[in-house]
Amino acid sequence: MSNHHTYKKLELVGSSTTSIEDAIQNAIAECSKSVNHLDWFEVVETRGHIVDGKVGHFQVTLKIGFRIENS
Amino acid sequence: MSNHHTYKKLELVGSSTTSIEDAIQNAIAECSKSVNHLDWFEVVETRGHIVDGKVGHFQVTLKIGFRIENS
């Protein structure tokens, strides 16, 4: 058995009408539909668009790290 | 009619005793009192001051982009 692993990082943008945390959860939920072994995330950028003088959506760019299968 | 627009970005600091999202909303609400066509925001920095071992205010620096009238 190998004594080391290799990980890959994907960059996603999650969005939410309610909160930054929810935007992060949405991106992770979407990512977990097609990728296994999700391990950690890093927030890269937080922004959003404005509708009628209020936040329309929070948009959070994050990197998601996962272990490569069998590595 | 022009086929392009020009946007301007302002830098504001919103604050809130409760959450980062609320500080963002407060800055956008204040900005929308005097500026039209607010379009997007970008979080630049998150900080705050501490009172009695707890967060006193969250202070969020953000850039707010808006379309210049008639551009």
Added chain:
Amino acid sequence: MSNHHTYKKLELVGSSTTSIEDAIQNAIAECSKSVNHLDWFEVVETRGHIVDGKVGHFQVTLKIGFRIENS
């Protein structure tokens, strides 16, 4: 009496299963057990680990500034 103060900054990582704000509060609460005059904080990084396709913990790195006693 001196007309200036000197401050020191510590770097901590707070964590929380619920929110970014709660992770910040946890780090400040822990810090205030051993340090006086906590004055402000600056968020340096927001990340977390993922468990079963959901955020396990939010991990927020922050710098906490405090006035050096008698400075």
Added chain:
Amino acid sequence: MSNHHTYKKLELVGSSTTSIEDAIQNAIAECSKSVNHLDWFEVVETRGHIVDGKVGHFQVTLKIGFRIENS
């Protein structure tokens, strides 16, 4: 007469369907409608949106510096 000047910098986003240079020129032209003494610009970011697999608009964020009147 003062032996020094003070300058102010504005942050704008110019756009163009054709080129980065044209997006810069558009932002400067728009800015010069309301501000005098424009002196220099600095490109901060270059991005754009995509329509049908081609660049729809180039969007160039730039800072524009100008001398404050009578400074």
Added chain:
Amino acid sequence: MSNHHTYKKLELVGSSTTSIEDAIQNAIAECSKSVNHLDWFEVVETRGHIVDGKVGHFQVTLKIGFRIENS
């Protein structure tokens, strides 16, 4: 229907013998062969190699954002 979308960002390097804009267009064209819903791009780096004292190719690193199908 969901009230939010999730986006993914890819990092590509386009090249061109003629211009920076052309290098961007080439990367987007190549990307659109295999990915749908391309939405925006961000220029990360501009460089190139030199042949006989002239630019051989402009090489532009860009991130391309697209909406994840059904997100």
Added chain:
Amino acid sequence: MSNHHTYKKLELVGSSTTSIEDAIQNAIAECSKSVNHLDWFEVVETRGHIVDGKVGHFQVTLKIGFRIENS
């Protein structure tokens, strides 16, 4: 009465033939002619031009923060 304030940040370039501190003071003095509630500044960049092998002017780019009236 509101329990939070909103601040705005302006970016200026002060100059001086004598010192960095003087360039900062000049920018703040100029800014205070037209803006109230100036609260803090942050140095962004220090540069200058050279005349006859000596510093002609120090040029200091700084951001100046002030509280928005009635916020």
Added chain:
Amino acid sequence: MSNHHTYKKLELVGSSTTSIEDAIQNAIAECSKSVNHLDWFEVVETRGHIVDGKVGHFQVTLKIGFRIENS
């Protein structure tokens, strides 16, 4: 034949119990199992975890660039 190529960059984290170079080699070896035309790498971050007061694993984040097939 086209006079230009397009490249893609992936972000991986290689690890090793022995050295930074070995962590880089492990990530490249893993990547080459599924991707052709690997061309260059760029180190983004070097970190690791600590076990019993010694480095447990070096963890090196790197970007790996490869030419897109037929581009």
Added chain:
Amino acid sequence: MSNHHTYKKLELVGSSTTSIEDAIQNAIAECSKSVNHLDWFEVVETRGHIVDGKVGHFQVTLKIGFRIENS
């Protein structure tokens, strides 16, 4: 005798009503009250607060490096 040393870096904020250099000296003087072997400093940030349209205090964040005793 060891052929290598280990150093530690502390982050402090010195302040002064008169100059940037004086703020640096104040931070170092305060630090030297409790730490030996101070060796070098690095300026991280220069800012200050404004009182009546003038600089109230220069606030200079600096890292101070010192050799760990017996290392």
Added chain:
Amino acid sequence: MSNHHTYKKLELVGSSTTSIEDAIQNAIAECSKSVNHLDWFEVVETRGHIVDGKVGHFQVTLKIGFRIENS
């Protein structure tokens, strides 16, 4: 029992006449003499001084994270 931990990060500079890895090990070894629960490190900067046209010492600045006792 608490469902979260708090970590602290220290900044150290390790040095070695032989390799970057050895400089990292030396800093961690020195740190573990006085601190428990060392958990991870992050390389911040790699530099060194030169003696007779060769590397005299590799000097690696790193941040070391550890769990705060009883947090």
Added chain:
Amino acid sequence: MSNHHTYKKLELVGSSTTSIEDAIQNAIAECSKSVNHLDWFEVVETRGHIVDGKVGHFQVTLKIGFRIENS
């Protein structure tokens, strides 16, 4: 024969009244008058000055890499 080369990087600012690409070409052409083996360039900064509400010159700072003779 050596199995490795050493390269040197120079930092230049090219200018042009017409385009960013032309400013890059001008800097490379100037550099190639006195240096051999020019190999690659990296754009560091794009700016310019403004004359009568239009771009006067584009000014592009770039690093130019070349192989050191006989290395």
Added chain:
Amino acid sequence: MSNHHTYKKLELVGSSTTSIEDAIQNAIAECSKSVNHLDWFEVVETRGHIVDGKVGHFQVTLKIGFRIENS
């Protein structure tokens, strides 16, 4: 006559026992002994070493730009 110029930038470290400004002046004075047409400088880093709990030397890294002869 050409309608554009090319500039070169050198990176120097000036030092002074008295002030940051003096360290800048010393680097420029030294540079002007061997280079003509010095035009501008940009401060890159400010640091120094400490002797007996006081600043021994201020060390200021700066880039100095000058026009290339006949460009």
Added chain:
Amino acid sequence: MSNHHTYKKLELVGSSTTSIEDAIQNAIAECSKSVNHLDWFEVVETRGHIVDGKVGHFQVTLKIGFRIENS
């Protein structure tokens, strides 16, 4: 005798088929052929190219500082 020195920094890229440390040594050795008083180096970037799924060369960009003769 002057109570201060001036230093210059050069940017080089060393390469090696075996290790990062060896690439650094190669750049310093090459530099010392034509420059005296080499004093320190700073690693700016670590990258390399890939041959047959393995590192072909490590390429390390570093800045090398040296004292200007008679300064």
